[in-house]
Amino acid sequence: MREELLAIVERNSRIDLKELAVILGVEEIDVVNELAALESEGIICGYHTMIDWEKTSIEKVSALIEVRVTPQRGQGFDNIAERIYKYPEVTSVYLISGGFDLLVTLEGKSLKEISGFVSDKLSTLDSVLSTATHFILKKYKDHGTILTKKYEDTREKVTP
Amino acid sequence: MRNPLAERVVDIKPSGIRKFFDIVNEMEDAISLGVGEPDFDTPWHIRDEGIYSLEKGRTFYTSNAGLMELREEISRYIKRKQGVTYDPVKEVLVTVGGSEAIDIGLRAMLNPGEEVLIPQPSYVSYEPCTVLAGGVPVIIELKAENEFRLTAQELEDAITDKTKVLILPFPNNPTGAIMERKDLEAIAEVIRKHDIFVISDEIYSELTYTEKHVSIVEIEGMRERTVLINGFSKAFAMTGWRLGYACGPEPILEQMTKIHQFAIMCGPTTSQYAAVEALCNGDEDVKEMRTAYNQRRRFLMNAFKEMGLECFEPFGAFYVFPCIREFGMTSEEFANRFLQEEKVAVVPGTAFGDCGEGFLRISYAYSIENLKVAIGRLADFVARLRAEKQ
Numbered sequence: 001m002r003e004e005l006l007a008i009v010e011r012n013s014r015i016d017l018k019e020l021a022v023i024l025g026v027e028e029i030d031v032v033n034e035l036a037a038l039e040s041e042g043i044i045c046g047y048h049t050m051i052d053w054e055k056t057s058i059e060k061v062s063a064l065i066e067v068r069v070t071p072q073r074g075q076g077f078d079n080i081a082e083r084i085y086k087y088p089e090v091t092s093v094y095l096i097s098g099g100f101d102l103l104v105t106l107e108g109k110s111l112k113e114i115s116g117f118v119s120d121k122l123s124t125l126d127s128v129l130s131t132a133t134h135f136i137l138k139k140y141k142d143h144g145t146i147l148t149k150k151y152e153d154t155r156e157k158v159t160p
Numbered sequence: 161m162r163n164p165l166a167e168r169v170v171d172i173k174p175s176g177i178r179k180f181f182d183i184v185n186e187m188e189d190a191i192s193l194g195v196g197e198p199d200f201d202t203p204w205h206i207r208d209e210g211i212y213s214l215e216k217g218r219t220f221y222t223s224n225a226g227l228m229e230l231r232e233e234i235s236r237y238i239k240r241k242q243g244v245t246y247d248p249v250k251e252v253l254v255t256v257g258g259s260e261a262i263d264i265g266l267r268a269m270l271n272p273g274e275e276v277l278i279p280q281p282s283y284v285s286y287e288p289c290t291v292l293a294g295g296v297p298v299i300i301e302l303k304a305e306n307e308f309r310l311t312a313q314e315l316e317d318a319i320t321d322k323t324k325v326l327i328l329p330f331p332n333n334p335t336g337a338i339m340e341r342k343d344l345e346a347i348a349e350v351i352r353k354h355d356i357f358v359i360s361d362e363i364y365s366e367l368t369y370t371e372k373h374v375s376i377v378e379i380e381g382m383r384e385r386t387v388l389i390n391g392f393s394k395a396f397a398m399t400g401w402r403l404g405y406a407c408g409p410e411p412i413l414e415q416m417t418k419i420h421q422f423a424i425m426c427g428p429t430t431s432q433y434a435a436v437e438a439l440c441n442g443d444e445d446v447k448e449m450r451t452a453y454n455q456r457r458r459f460l461m462n463a464f465k466e467m468g469l470e471c472f473e474p475f476g477a478f479y480v481f482p483c484i485r486e487f488g489m490t491s492e493e494f495a496n497r498f499l500q501e502e503k504v505a506v507v508p509g510t511a512f513g514d515c516g517e518g519f520l521r522i523s524y525a526y527s528i529e530n531l532k533v534a535i536g537r538l539a540d541f542v543a544r545l546r547a548e549k550q
Contacts, residue, residue: 004451022462023455023528158181158194158505160284160333 001026005034006043011144013047052147054139060107062091062136063114067102067122068129077101080127089117100132111135172288176511180495184505192505193534196333198397198478199525200452203445206396206438213433220429224421226254226405227432233439234405238390241365242375244383246407253417254427254435258363258391258404260420263289265359265387265406266325268415270295274324279310280513281481282329283361296322301515304483307472308337312346319350325357328376331364334512334521335481336457336474341374348379357412358386363404364477366395366446369454373476377407384409387416392431394477395446396438401431453478456524456531467539478525481509485518487545495520501544502537 001024008015008023021028038044053060069080077095084104085093094103104122108114118133140148184190201207225231231248239245246252255261262285266276272294278286279300290297300318302308315326326347330339339347351358358376365373377383391404406416420426460480464471471482484494491508499505507523509516524531 004455007451008455019459019528023459025458153199155195155197155199156181157184157190157192158177158507159196160175160177160511 001030001034002038005031006038009035009044009047050143050145052139054147059109061109061111061114062105062107064134064136065104065106065118065122066100066132066134067104068100068131069102069125070127070129071101072127080125083125084122087117087121089113100130168291172291175284177284177507180505180507180511183496184499187499187503187505190499190503190505191530191534193522193524193526193531194505194507195523195525196479197399197525198394198449199527200397200449202396202398202401202434203438203442205441206398206434206445209437210401210430210434213430218429218433222254222426222429222432224426225252225417226427227429227436230254230432230436230439231405233436234407237439238388238407241373242378242388244375244377247410250410251407251413253406253413253420254432255391255404255406255420256424256427257393257402258361258389259285260424261387261389261391261404261406261416262286262327262359262361263292264416264419264423265389265408265412266290266293266295267419268412269293269325269357269359269387271324273322275320275322277315277318277323277326277356279314279327279329281308281332281334281509281516281519282327282512283333284512286327286329286361295324298323299513299515301513302335302337304472304519307474308332308335308481309339309343310347311343312350315347315350319354319356323354323356325359326351328358328360330360330362331368331373331476333364333477334479334507334509334516335519336477336479338368338370338474338476339374339376340371341378344374344376344379348376348382351385352381356385358382359389360386361389363389363391364394365390367450367453367478368476369450369457370475387412392435392438396435396442397445397449398431398434398438401428401434403427403431403435453524456526456528459528459531460522460524460535463535463539467542469538469542478523480522480524481519482522483519487542487549491517491520498538498541502541504534504537 004024017028017031021031071077072079081093084090089106089108090104091107092105096103106114118131122128123131231252234252235246235248266289270293274295275298276290276295277298277300279302287297298318300314360376362375377386377388387406387408389406392398461473464482469482471480474480491510495506495508507521509519509521
């Protein structure tokens, strides 16, 4: 049940517990217990809402920043990653393979705010060797959800 | 002017579903639980392979029996799923949907006047295809108390010395019934005893929810007397690609291929390339869709239980077949009133044979969100009917 449960709540964290129990074919109490276990094991880390900010009047700018850093003896990348992820405007930090080390995503109110963050805070960190900032122009798909088109049922209404 | 038409064709009743379709189509805001095809788009990697084949200019006929590569994959797939081997060169034929395979299978096997046993409720094409092939349809009425499975006794009772072919439509549209190994073993004995043949339409084979689908060809002595029909429509959500296949003993397949060659030439080339991709890399997609269908199936069964609507629990396809006898209406009356009053389309059970009277086919090839709205309306409607009766 665990895998199926996770797949469902990953898509819809607001789903009613009773309904969840019905479609999984188990008792409601089992769902409650399993969710509690998943939370305490840190597998479920939160229940967020996906918002397409583009459709609101609120100005938001997001960027991906490639960061090359010098790893530290005994610490690897953990220390520098922590220094970066503690900034609230940073939405995610990934250690990645390839031509650079950390991929940082950032959300700010304006281009100016983001470039200010990169030049004043990120680049000036001791172990940061270089950065490359990519501003996001349009989100087509995010968290597995297509943002640009709505599902339309184009099937014939009745077929054998 | 002389009558240009063949009586044999004119005499065939138009599909009961067609009539209902016309009514539903005139109603702009009707929501439907009436479709017999998946709501999922064909998985992108499969579509992409179709597009790629077009880009590469693979726009010519394939060999009559289908791309060799595809036949090999079909053979491997059946081996993997059913544990039975078919020679891709002589025992596999790629057709235009499972429907073509049903048609040419019957045409290849029937002499005038030979009888075809058709368990009903079932898909709408077996009866007319039998007639068009010069055969005589003999209906076996399946019963709700047997969960709409075919029993050895029912089969035995229907067999005459003219019986040639049994159609085996499981997992079943419209009832959702399946045949488990023990059920198949029981009827196989009768089939062998009377030396008849089987056309096994297993188009919903990937959609079973208790155990893995068992094919009649797995039962001893049945492979050599069975044409197994399957396809890509339901398993891989590829209805519009029109691609199916038949596997069977060489003597039958050879004659089917002859008809196919003259009538069709070959299955659509783009679809065949896409189908290779589906068989090679589609397992995960099938599993995901099956999981979603199963969730919806449980959702519906629970909803029926809550509204006190009688329904046996189906373990296959994507249909449920609730009983509406308590309301004292025919299936058609119920479906029509439900459509007029609640604007939801369901298909009367009688569209799949007279013995579907008293039942409705409800499809769960819809998202749970859509099902919720429609089933909410069904609950209201059922409550109103019960209040009227009092």
